[in-house]
Amino acid sequence: MSENGRVIDLGMTTQLESTLRREIALSWRRSTLSGLSPEHTLDAVGVEDVDRQSRLLDAASPVLDRIARDLDGTGYCVLLADRDARLIDMRFGQPRIESLMAHDGAQRGRRFSEDNTGTNAIATVFEIRKPLAVRGDEHFVEALKKFTCYGVPIVNPITGRLDxxxxxxxxxxxxxxxxGAFVNQAAIEMQNQLLERSRASEHELLRSFHTVANRRVGHAVVGVSPGVFLENPYAETLLDQVDRAALRSLAEDARHDTTLRMTLSSGPVVDVNLVRVSRGAVMALSVAPGGLRAEGPRIASRRSRETERPSGAPLVVVRGEAGTGKTHTAQTLHPAAVLLRCDELAECSTQDWLAKAVSGSSGDAPLIIDDVHLLPPMLAHRLADMLDDRAAPTVLTHIIGPPDPDRASLLSRATHTIDLPSLRARPDRIAPLAREILAAIDPARRISESALAELTRRSWPGNVSQLALVLRTASDAAPFGEIGIDQLGTATPGAAAVMLSPLERAERDTITSVLTAHGHNKRRTAGELHISRTTLYKRMRELGIPG
Incomplete structure (x- = not known):
């Protein structure tokens, strides 16, 4: 038996936790309790059919195509698993890594869960729902110990569920x-692709679902449309898979708003108030008088606790670096929203700004609060309390970066979070975006392919806003003819083209972020990155990071 098996079989929990990170130690325990041994091979895990037309794969394919180009010739590979932890796509940088992965069981349709593959960056991320690196000997199964893997969950921005x-x-x-920064940014791109591909009917369903859920406190509320099933916490405790299938069928068959009575598979009789929404329906379920059976008291108790939960309107946090389009995204979500800008605090008194906030938050219109990271801590706390009583949606925009404890009480109210990727993390978008921006500046202007290639090579710390400024300046500097590289050089004096590979850009982004979080303290930065200060200085020079 392997050393891993010996430690676990002897029940030496203290030793296990002292030699492994907590997330890994807990995963090993779960793997062992499921009956798995370190000698287990993945070939014993069955292969299932996968949906090649799934919405996740449709959204992820453009990102995977770009990653495949980025990783071509390297010893890396990327694997995509669906909501059931089955592999649905794989891309390899070299034949060698493809051969090794295939030999050790990576196959499309194979399910990677902890009970059949142990601790790894798909199965364990699927279990804990947060990013995780699993390095070498941290893998539970011996066959996987030659690998290091980084896993990131892909959360549907509409439903909030793991996709x-x-x-x-x-x-x-x-x-x-x-x-980790590289794969994390790719996951964010996939989530944004899911958001862009979501139908208008799903946005309408989401808004209606939150409206009904906030008005019907103490009810089980579900929202159903093709490919989407939303439910509030009370519905999660009340319904099982048979009930959900019945409600989905009911939504598909309904032609108008209706009220009816049905018996759930768990016993209770419920009154269902159904409201048609576009291609779906929102339903509020309440236990009918005398409708509880043997297990009724348990459900009634949960219902009582649900009634006591504080309710609030949907609150979305849009995060991103400066210039990524946070305000534009917020206004796209709610075009008729009242806009409250936190940078106006520099131009008026706190009392005047707060009065404006009270006025904006008291109405029925959606509210956008822009740049909440600029709020003083006490004002952020007061605003958080005010938003608890709102009946209309609220969107907050916040700069992405280190944890923000001073605004934690405000941000913790979020029902959904949208992370906007930086422009340098999606170089494939730079050329089409440049054409769109230039067309908005002057529909008659054109830009050369060589100039577009130059724009694609640059790192864009100011993101879309900086790109727009460069193009506007170039257009003003040369108002006629095609914009070429010379005009870009004039528009951005001193802006050298940084030739970095995608992995190098990920390294640069990570180092810059950690440096900022630690006030440019090199010792702490190197410690968090698990590298020496000598290596940190070397990589900073190679990646063009000042300081």
Whole structure:
């Protein structure tokens, strides 16, 4: 038996937790309790059919195509698993890593759960619902110990549910703690693709679902449309899979608003108030008088606790670096919203700004509060209390970066979070975006392919806003003819083109973010990144990071 099996079989929990990170130790325990042994091979896990037309794969494919180009010739691979932890797509940088992964069981349709594959960056991320790196010997199954993998959950921005897991894997000798940024950014791009591809009917369903859920406190509320099933916490406790299938069928058959009575498979009789919404329906369920059976008291108790929960209107946090389009995204979600700008605090008194906030939050219109990271801590706390009583949706925009404890009480109210990727993380978008921006400036202007290639090579710390400024300046500097590289050079003096690979850009982004979080303290930055200060200084020089 392996050393891993010996430690676990002897029940040496203290030793296990002292030698492994907590997340890994707990995963090993779950793997062992499921009856798995370290000698287990993945070939014993069955292969299932996968949906090649799924919405996740449709949204992820453009990102996977770009990653495949980025990783071509490297020893890395990316794996995509669906909401059932089954592999649905794989991309490899070299034949060697493809051969090794296939030999150890990576196959489309194979399900990676902890009870059949142990601790790894797909199965364990699927279990804990947060990003995780699993390095070498941290894998539970012996066959996987040659690899290091980074996994990130893909959360549907409409439903808030886990849609899949994205994994980056390589042999351990290619490991770098900075690779996590690369796969994390790719997962964010996939989530944004899911958002862009979501139908208008789903947005309408989401708004109606939150409206009914906030008005019907103490009710089980569900929202159903093709491919989407939303439910509030009370519905999660009350319904099982048979009930959900019945409600989905009811929504598909309904032609108008209606009220009816049905018996759930768990026993209770419920009154269902159904409201048609576009291609779906929102239903509020309440236990009918005398409708509880043997297990009724348990459900009634949960219902009582649900009634006591504080209710609030939907609150979405849109996060991103400066210039990524946070305000534009918020206004796209709610075009008729009242806009409250936190940067106006520099131009008026706190009392005047707060009075404006009270006025904006008391109405029935959606409210956008822009740049909440600029709020003083006490004002953020007061605003959080005010938003608890709102009946209309609220959107907050916040700069992405280190944790923000001073605004934690405000941000913790969020029902949904949308992360906007930086422009340098999606270089494939730079050329089409540049054409769109230039067309808005002057529909008659054109830009050369060489100029577009130059724009694509730049790192864009100011994101879309900086790109727009460069193009506007170039257009003003040369008002006639095609914009070429010379005009871009004039528009951005001193802006050198930084030639970095995608993995190097991920390294640069990670180092810059950690440096900022630690006030440019090199010792702390190196410690968090698990590299020496010598390595940190070397990489900063190579990546063009000042300081």
């Amino acid at each position: 899949g897991v994205l994994d980056l894997t390589a042999l351990t000798e290619l490991d770098s703690p900075l690779l």
